[in-house]
Amino acid sequence: MERVYLDHNATAPLRAQARAAMSAAMDVVGNPSSVHAEGRAAKAIVERARAQVAAAFGAEGADVIFTSGATEAAALACAGRGLEGAAVEHDAVGAWVTERLAVDAHGRVAVPEPGRSVLQWANSETGVIQDLPEGLAVTDATQAFGKLPVAFNWCGATMALISAHKLGGPKGIGALVIRRGTELAAQIRGGGQEMGRRAGTENVIGIAGFGAAAEAAASDLASGVWERVAELRNILEKSIEAGANKTIFVGKDSPRLPNTSCLATPGWKGETQVMQMDLAGFAISAGSACSSGKVKASRVLRAMGLDEATSASAIRVSLGLETTEEQVLRFAEAWLSTEKKHRARAA
Template sequence: MRAYLDHNATMPLRTEARAAMVAAMDVIGNPSSVHAEGRAAKALIERARAQIAATMGAEEADVVFTSGATEAAGLALAGRDLRGSRVEHDAVASWVRSDLPVDAQGQVTVTDPGGATLQWANSETGVVQDLPQDLAVSDMTQGFGKLPCDFTASGVRMALISAHKLGGPKGIGALVLRRGQEVPAQIRGGGQEMGRRSGTENLIGIAGFAAAAEAATRDLLGGRWDEVAHLRDLLEEALAAASSPTIFIGKDVRRLPNTSCIMTPGWRGETQVMQMDLAGYAVSAGSACSSGKVRASAVLRAMGHNDTEAASAIRVSLGLETSREDVLRFADAWIAKMKKHVMRAA
């Protein structure tokens, strides 16, 4: 029986999101049409916009739907001269000067928030940043749905979010703006999304996004991610007891409740991923958006690890459906593979 332990890459589609998407398939109108069918489609979008805004603590008029967080990053960052940290996701790093200092725990120092972008939580290590007031842009993709979020109170000017990271469908995300903040449209045409992003809206995806965001908020308030954090700690305790060289990145600072970045120097991460896949467990060796690229983690190198160490890490990211049995079975399988590796290396 397989266990899916790669939730930071994408979460399984929530039941609520699936139901909302199926219902949206019967809404036949184009949201830009003025007849009754078009108005019904438009109403669905605006209701979803309000739902997502409410879960984030944002104003509904300032939620701009995009094809995902990567497009949202382009919309927020194109034409801007901003600094970013060396642990930003590639979707952000490709637009900014990635030179903000990062310490050994993955914490970032920002001295000029208005001229910077800073991720809320790192997808590889799970390390959570304290976001400074008036920060220009924050990639909130991994934290949204797993951590309490009050966008307005945070003072962040613009935030990037994505549906499939919290149990919604792939291919839909949003840029969330602070009131009064504007961006030049990168996709022009019919003037949809209040002129910020043209193109007929992804009605089905938007409906699933909103349903997933509401369900994620209920789970968060219900303490379900606290239960996941307990399982993560249980996993790390089991692996640490069996392998003293193994390091758990970011263990001494605040992390996402579901994420464990496990580094065992000398045992290549992609080898571990393949071995665990054959054993029935889906884990990763870094960001899913960099899959297929055999290279040491830039995030771990930025934190001071050498190439050999940085190439020896895997990420285990648990989900709400992950059980204690899943975690303990994974630990047993990983320990067995680790012991064989040690014997071969000797």
Template sequence: MSRVYLDWNATAPLRLEARAAMAEAFDVIGNPSSVHAEGRAAKMLLERSREEIAEALGASRADIVFTSGSTEAAALALEGQGLACAGVEHDCVRAWCEETLAADVQGRVTVPDPAHATLQMANSETGVIQDLPQGLAVSDMTQGFGKIPLAFDWMGVRAGFVSAHKLGGPRGIGALILAEGEDRPARLRGGGQEQGRRAGTENLAAIAGFAAAARAAQSDLAAGIAERLAEMRDHLLRRLEDHDGNTMFPGRESRRLPQTLSILTPGWKGETQVMQMDLAGFAVSAGSACSSGKVRSSGVLRAMGVAEQDAGCALRVSFGGTTTPEELDRFAEAWLSARARWQSKKGR
């Protein structure tokens, strides 16, 4: 049987709309900073794409600054800000912040001083969606954009950032979103691109693919994809649930992304599960994909109060619009068989 890809939170498959937009953009030969006709054509495509992404974000009054991805955008947003964050944040956020905020056992974070804090929209490992307070300094919107409705202009957040490949766009392109009146100094200097905030010729084909993916994701949301995926997630949870309470689902009592499920069976290493599922034909993850291919104990789960020895026993299943219920049922059967084998060996 064909392999089943269930690691969409690491990177989503490239949407056909994004592929087509990129192919068309490759024929636009000008540099957007050039003043001749070819340059103006490139500039027109660049700004049209910027407007389409802003529309998808609900950020009509915000500035969109293109970057190489969320990690660079996070650095632009956070460097020198001295903000507080929680241990459930992505490493690219925690690298710039002081971990003084606490998460509860369901992964929810309370922010007493929003003006001096950063808080993610949704967690990549557990899918837990946070309630973003008004006046929040920065939000990592990477996992939420395109998966749940959002309107940046109404959120009261001063800055946010996103990445195209999480919603079916190309890898290597992302954006910093700055609320009206908000600014950040450039980290890459040498040219006046991106309103002087990020030097370097813009990656026009990737930006066009990003815009196409954002449009397609918004269309999917309007058509009710989130509700359909949430039903599939909950069906999978019920199939995997171990009624003796051994297997847990971190964050299950919180509002979560519709297509993300964290599965934790104490004593059964996540790394082992990933390899067993890979051999069975399923691509899943033990957590964030940003650790140079290393499988390690989850800092997110530790921040939620999971014991060190158990935080390395989680498996993440994430899927999307082309995933079928039959594929999730096949995964459930393979995983349950593997768990039964592990329990049998453990009981010897």
């Protein structure tokens, strides 16, 4: 039986529009910094993609600085600023946080000093959405962009991190979006690329794919397709809830991403579930992809007040636009069958 991919928060499948844009960009030989016709052609691809990303993210009039991904964008935005952030931030942001803010049992946080804070708009593990305070220094919009009707111009943040491969673009390309006039110290120095804020020859092929994916994602969002995904997530949770009364759905009572379900079944390690479901033909994860492979309790769930055993038992199922109801029901059936065997062994 065909495999079912349910790990879209880690990486979404490459969109056809992104693939076509990247293929076309491969035939453009020039360096975007060169002044001849070939260089101008490459530069035009970069600038078109910059406009596409800005429009899709509601960031017209802001600066879009292309980076190698959201991790580099986080370093560019946060380094040396002494920021505070929620205890549930992604490791790429948490590495720059000097003080961690407590979250409540629903994964939500109050930010006392927005001007010196960074906050993830939507959590990658639980899908819990935060309310961004006006004047926030930095928001990590990596998971929210493309799945929620978000716009940089009204979010209240000075800077935002975004990434292409979360919305159907290629891996290895992201951006930092900043309000014009914001002071920013380059972390990668050299040439004057990206308005002097990020040196190095631009990844023209990746940038082209990012722009096309962002434009397509905005079109999908406007058409309401994520509402159908939310319905599938609810079907998944109701199916599992009916057969596994000890399973907790983390963040269920909070505003969440439409595609994300975080399940915790105390006594059944998340890593074990991932391997068992992989063998059954389903790709899921035991938390953020950047933390997978580390056999330990979820830091995010521990911050929300769950105990060590429960936090270590969590898995994340993240659906995509191509996910079908048949696939969701197949997963629920396979998971419940495996969970039943686990309970029998533990008895």
